[in-house]
Amino acid sequence: MNKFYPEKIFVEEDVEGLSLTKQVVERCKDVPVEVVKSAKDLIASLKGKRFSLSEGKKNLLLCRNRGRFLAPCPGTKKDYLCCGYVILNTGTGCPLDCSYCVLQAYLNNPFITLFVNQQEMMDELLSGSMLGRGEIVRIGTGEYMDSLALEHLTDFIPFILPFLRKNPDLILELKTKTTHIENLIDLDHGNSFVVSWSLNAEKIMKEEEIGAATVKDRIKAASLLIEKGYRVSFHFDPVIYYPGWEQDYQETIELLKENIPPDKITWISIGSLRYMPALKHIAQKRFSGTAIYSQEFISGLDGKMRYLQGQRTEIYQKMCSWLKAYSADILIYYCMESKTVWNSTLGYSPASNAGLKKLLDERVLF
């Protein structure tokens, strides 16, 4: 798949001299660069201009993260179990364009944005209270952007690796829909990573995941990393209902079965399509042909739109039966699901968010 190069780079003036800024600019030869006073002002100035999110995705903004780099995954509220993942916020926005992506409604910044003040990120990581507590901390960079989509510009993986090797309790989960694994292939990784691919039915991949690698290529990339001793995992998230979905998702699981030995899979998560109400209008405007929001949704206990509990249960029961047929030993967990749904589909439920966290932490303790 093609690598992302922006049409234009905006650089916040006070990060112009930072090494990551220089590296990214250097690697985007011939791309025009505009130095701006502040990212905030740049974004505010768009209000009076024709500038869409699609336009923003062609531009790269290099700026300082003035907030925290580490934060607990916002997950969701009330009655749904979350996995205790910690977000390492290296930037926001993504060159891929998935019609279901929550970022379309979540962010007010249309640019693909990289936080280049890496030293401050390291300072925060080093001073963080999560170190040395004797428990596994799963951190991830895939919440607000694809973890590997900009790796060819940032070399983030080799940058962070020495820190991770010194802190074996930290596991970095890289979540991606790309095949940009070059920086991982020849790395002495020391089991510091779980590399995860988001998987879906081929129809969804083709129609709703614009710019992403094919499902086949994602699985192939995972297979290559398994050969290099990496932990890999997969996220069937979002599973999207449409007439005939069963056949298509089974085909993806079949592909997985043909290429990945189940004992090499750290975990598989499943989550059905859910979205904040504002996303529907935004996404339908951007993707006029999408019908994914026109299925039957209800407002969940967390205010997000979800399939009816009965329908979700049916989806999960089927997904689990296909995955369990692949291997009974795969750890399957749900992202943001209720205990009721866990119990009725997997026959058990973690007692709490901490219980789910422990379940996943134990998988990386080998």
Add this chain to the structure above:
Amino acid sequence: MEFASEKISVASIDLQDRRFKIREDTGGEELKESVEKTGLINCPYLISSEADAKYRIVCGFKRIKAVLELGLKEITVNIIDDCSDEKELFLLALHDNLAGLPLNLVEKANAVKSLLKYFQEEDVIKKYLPLLGLPPVFGCLEEMLLIEGLDPEIKQGIVNGTVAKKNGLSLFGLGSDGLILYRLFMKVNLSTSKQSEIIESCSDISRRDQLPISEIISEKEITEALSRDDLTLSQKGDRIRFFLRKKRFPMLTGLEGRFLTLKKKLGLPGNIRFEPPPSFEGEVYSLQINFRNLEELKSSSDRVKLLAENPLIKGLLEKDE
């Protein structure tokens, strides 16, 4: 801008040229009455055209219309000397209109569309949207252009309040089906939120089932509701809404229907309210007892105790476990 006052023949005015027209053709009765009583107080501004020796209107469309309707043959107007700069002429028309009665939303949309012929988009947003009382943001310009592009029937609906701006914009998104839905709204009585619900239901059903909206609203249940003389307009609207909700949410409405049947079978008195989890999400049912005195409380409690033993309730709750 130089101009000279002249008395000209009404027949020499080109009434088809609407390039500077901002206001809609509605109303004008009061103006006509005023012209009849006192004559024209403010003269319209016109330019002459060498092409066909006719005058073009820059501002004063409604005044000239009033004069025409009163059957007057001559009118005193201001003829602008230099008519080479169309942009300046449009600004004259705009400021003349802004000095009068407030422009309605459709008229503002007309003005925005015309302004874009003469100015860069960013200038229109920053300078002219505030002049029209609108926020200087791109989203607003986009909305104005959508409104300007609406079918005249829907525009009229926005002006007279039969359809809210938000719903008008949603109808625009439906293309030619938007007008079909608008015409349906005109046959019933629905609040803004109910109209909005119908637009969303139709749009979702259309996407999901790949059906044109015209086909959805031609379904028997809708045509029957519309033809019923014994229903009020509001009742017709609600019937259509319920039908569409059922079609849009077959599983949810199915669960609601089954729960309602169960409640009927339980035969609870009016002061005991039994409700399922919201949208059947989660497992928490609710029971509410309203009472005025000890006696009512006691009899309701006894009833609730019996309820816990009812096999229908047991069946419902055990199924969920």
